[in-house]
Amino acid sequence: MEVDKGKGEAEETRKVAEADRDTVTLKSSDGKLFEVSKEAAARLSTVLAGMIAGGSIDDNGTDLKQIGSEALENVVDYCNKHANSIPSAALISSSISFNTAPFKEPEEWERKFVDRLSHDALFDLVEAANFLGMERLLDVTCHKISEMMKGKSPDQIREVFNIKNDYTKEELEEIRQELAWAFYDD
């Protein structure tokens, strides 16, 4: 983290002003600025919460060099929608005790939120959520991707997700045989 010691009082005043504001400004890799509710950002993202608490939020736009503008727009959109929707007990608990709490099914608005995204946008959003430590958004996006996978054959999956088959024929047969059970339709 960069600490700029040379700016003196003006910087201090700005920090105070920043602390008083109820939004934070985020800057995407391609330089676009987005405003997001400070409360929602701190609640939903462990990384942003750390930055806000540590005072490393820049009034002119906190640089998030790893996140493109489209993904960041979706992140901000998600945070703001989250701030507006009545937060259910389930969501609050999942954002606090992340990673061990049982997964809660996406709520209706979260479902709609990810349903409208293109494949690429969805994958970029997963990356962004991972980078920002947004457990709930990561849950919701991963859930959506797993739903896209359901009922597809390995061939279809490779096509949709652009994955190369690095197995030999023999290995594929071995994989089929190693299970204790065999589905009739396989």
Added chain:
Amino acid sequence: MLERVLARLPPASYFRLRGVSRRWRAAADSTTFRAACARAPPRDPWFLMLQDSANQDPAVVYDSGERAWARWRGSPEPTPVAAAGGLVLYRDPATGELTVVNPLTGASRPLPSPPAAADALQAVAMFGSPAYRVVLILGELPKLSMATFDSTTNAWEDVVPLSRKTYTSAVVTANGEDAAAAVAYFLSRSGTVVACDMARRAFAELPRILPAYHEYSIDVVACGGAAYAVVLSEFLDTASLRVWELDAGGAWRQVAAMPPAMSHAFRGAKADVNCVGHADRVMVCVSSGDVAGARGCFVCDVRTNRWEELTCCADGDGEEATCFVAALSFEPRMEAAV
């Protein structure tokens, strides 16, 4: 992240997709994947269906999530006798040896030999998850005793006698979390339902549902925190199949009945019912000793009284409807440790 996504898939889908690439297959061994699996919501149960031992065919699995049938590759012996959470208990009928298996991963753990007892084995119960207990109920009515295995200590406790109670107190069924309140239900040789309260070390014979002279087949099911009896009876020249729930007062209350048009086919078939439950769903297998007799597998939602007949597994030649004589249900859980 791939692990998180894969952990969300129903297990059958995941297994099918291990063939996508090496990385996908390797994901199953990672701790991330197991941790993510442990966070997954309750899975749709799999039903392990056993056929007549005279039949050489292996056991069959029904995946209620994907509504698909699978053939069990494991050897037909020893016999699965109980299940809890994601684990199945096998018992070798010749030696009495017990083994706990995660049927999904094939991981297994042989249990230490149960305490030697001269008494006949009445029933085997397994409950609790992830720590589990195995209880053997021994002896003949009215003199019963039990032996308990605790997975956390990996040891058997001493055999203790069960005291006989008249049926007065409320009965709570183990629903996984509350293993301390576990009650095992089984059918005695005379056809009455016996409830064994394992915490209080007591048992009671429950009242009969129908008069003994009605020709009927009965099976008992404990699931979703309740106990049910499934009764196939013949009355007024037709057959009826009804599900009764044991209420808190110890009385049977009818909660579901198969539509008469479905059950009528079992009239005069000398059919036998074998049942297993999971949450609100009870699977009822009707088999008939009569080769030409009616048979089938049905799933009943006991909350809504909805019945569905399962299309039977097509096993290659596929023509012959299969006769299942017993079934067990388990939750397919990759991360369930034996």
